[in-house]
Amino acid sequence: MNQRIIQAYRQAPWRVQLQWIGLFLLMLVGGMLIAGVYLYVSGRAAETGARIKALELEREGLAIRIADMRTQLAWLNSSQVMLGRAEKLGFRPVERDDLVYLPVTGVTGREVVFLAPPPASVQRENKLLRPAYTQSLWDLLYQSAYQFVNTRGGQGQ
Amino acid sequence: MNDGFGRMRLVGAVFVLLSAAIVYQMIRIQNSEHSRQLVEIFAKTYNQQVRIILPERGNIYDRWGNLLAGNKEVYEVGIAPPQVVNPETVARDLAAVLEVDYYDTLRKAESFRKEGNERYELIKDFVPAEKIRQLEQKLSEYEKAEKPKKGAAPSLSGVYWKPHLIRSYPENELAANVLGFYNYLDRWTGRGMLGLEEQYNNLLAGNKQQIILPLNPTEIQDIPEIPPGASLITSLDRDVQAAMERIIDHAVEANGAESGTLVVMDPKTGEILAMATTPHFNPNEYWRYNEVFPVGSYFNRAIGQLYEPGSVFKVLTMAAAIDAGAVQPETPFVDVGAIEVGGIWIYNWDRGAWGPQDMVGCMQHSLNVCLAWVAQELGPTQFYKYLQDFGIGRYTGIDLAGEQVYPLSLPGDQNWYPVNLGTNSFGQGVAATPIQMITAIAAMANDGKMMAPHVVKAYIQDGVQYSVNPRVIRQVVKPETARTITEMLAFSLENEASNALVEGYRIAGKTGTAEIPGPGGYTNMTNASFVGWGPVDDPRFIVYVWLEKPTSSPWGSVVAAPVFSQAVEELVVLLKIPPDEVRQQLASP
DSSP: OHHHHHHHHSOOHHHHHHHHHHHHHHHHHHHHHHHHHHHHHHHHHHHHHHHHHHHHHHHHHHHHHHHHHHHHHHHHTOHHHHHHHHHHTTOOOOOGGGOOOOOOTTOOOOOOOOSSOOGGGOOOOOOSSOGGGTSOHHHHHHHHHHHHHHHHHHHHO | OHHHHHHHHHHHHHHHHHHHHHHHHHHHHHHSHHHHHHHHHHHHHHSEEEEEEOOOOOOEEOTTSOEEEEEEEEEEEEEOGGGOSOHHHHHHHHHHHHOOOHHHHHHHHTHHHHHOOOSOEEEEEEEEHHHHHHHHHHHHHHHHSOOOSSSOOOOOTTEEEEEEEEEEOTTTTTTHHHHOEEOTTSTTTOOEESHHHHHTHHHHHOOOEEEEEESSTTSOOOOOOOOOOOEEEESOOHHHHHHHHHHHHHHHHHHTOSEEEEEEEOTTTOBEEEEEESSOOOGGGGGGHHHHSOTTOOSOHHHHOOBOOGGGGHHHHHHHHHHHTSOOTTOOEEEOSEEEETTEEEEOTTSOOOEEEOHHHHHHTTOHHHHHHHHHHHOHHHHHHHHHHTTTTSOOOOSSBTOOOOOOOOTTSTTOOTHHHHHHHTTOSOOBOHHHHHHHHHGGGTTTEEEOOBSEEEEEETTEEEEOOOOEEEEOSOHHHHHHHHHHHHHHHHHTTOTTOBTTBOOEEEEEEEEEEETTEEEEEEEEEEEEEEOTTSOOEEEEEEEESOSSOSOHHHHHHHHHHHHHHHHHHHTTOOOHHHHHHHHOO
16 A cells, blocks of 8 residues: 555656756756856956056057157257257347346246146046956955945845 | 666766766876976966066156156067068068178077077167168068968068167257266166266166066956156256356367366255256267266266365355454455465465455455465364365265265364465365355355255156255355355455456356466466356356366456356346346336
């Protein structure tokens, strides 16, 4: 009698096999999905990394070009060159007798150059590379989850 | 049926065991000590790149922002031998454009093919940008060209160029004696030499950093932003400097002098507006240093060459005596043409006797006998105390590398004799640099306050501009004394119708002529100097002129005073200082 009851509720063997196969396939698909996400993220990260490297090289090159251009401009505006150009254009150095002095209210004369702001007015720039580009997937998930929980907590209060 | 099922199970179990064995083996290999070492070696060798980042060297500007020292782009050209496709093209083009040896370049280009060399081969460094543009043009031509039916296509593949910066001085020789130079050909160990470049080398150079970068692009690493070296804004005025260099060059040539020095300072702040010395030197070609400055010569005479200044020194003696109350401007003195000090007779410059004088007359006629008497009246203790306060025998601390000083002999020293009191009073037997002299005498133009001479007015570090505040060394004489001396010297110049006078501007000043000591005593060669400042009622500048061994005339009043006058003529225009009369009218309501 007991044997019969067990037999009545027992799954057919092929059904059990199907369940196992299904479970295996589910795990396989899940694993592949995770692997796909990893692959996608790694691919994007590699592409971004390569771009960042290229941009950093470009930035370095540009800094060199800027320094070079600044110096080239100074060569073009150097004392000797300017004197030569002025003479070519028919100018001559001003002499004491050429000058007429007039009082102009509010004019204090030429100020010494300021090529950069004074200490008090400077705000430090952020780092060029945002943390999101350097953190691992795990860090990203953890941080996002942490932020999510904290935000939810904040809203609940 | 059962047998078949059993066999299937057996086969499945075998496969599972095999898979497990493979997985186990993989894990074992991955975690073995040998594998760990191998990974480490590979990671070190191929997975990362070590880069040394040299920050851009800071710029040097004049007070108005004109660039005096900057950086220029040049290239390093090299070959990666494994990537060379056509060694002949590489060797031919590089030899033609870069002017390098064809056979040496060909050997390097073929080195992978012949010897398996995989190392990067440097072809030439410090290649100007124009040459690289030529190479780029060739590269683009080869890319567009059709492939030949026979043989390898012309190609520059495997040739690489990388930009870097070298020091450049756009004004060439202008202010070179103040700037110094940077030996940029020593790319990794270069440093500033002399002048500002040496004095502020660490600040200008910034911090060199070595970073390790992963080659794996997924391992993104932030390249630290390495700030450029600090930039300096000097107190120099480019136009004033250019004018002063022109004037002193002309003066040296016209007077057949061995060298010339001309320093312009703001007496109220100690800022150096111009510092011109001869000979000139182009820091862009610093390797020619020894041609311009043979052994024993001076790069910047204003701070590095000691000399007996002669009668300009009388300003200090008279200031000390008046400040201490030993004499007054009206104090009478009868000049008999000689005075005995420490058993030695001292004479005037013309060996003459000038009769009754007051202190103004003594300064006007530059009487050695009178000044020796003044020093005696003051006494050695007071006299030398004042000289020390004026900074004689001490460094001024000017922010330029290479300042020299000669210790002042004091009573009690082995090399001090009683006659020194007499000779020192008129600037003989004592050695000073022009910067020491101008710093000390500038106190007369600044109510007795001696300011620290300096060339750097501000510096820019990490994007912020910091100002360098003027520094008072000490109140060396009372303000009344300084004003009295200024008035006495202005009156003296006017009274003798000096060559130093400038129409429309009241100037105070003093000539100086000092004999140059040789092996057997004093020679007939002289150092001719002049120091002057103005306008007298509100001094805006002090100018120090020194001509070494002039041959046109030995006298400061003849050779140095006109140079001073010329310099002031240009200065008042460049500094926009109206004539006294106009200034007073403008000032009055």
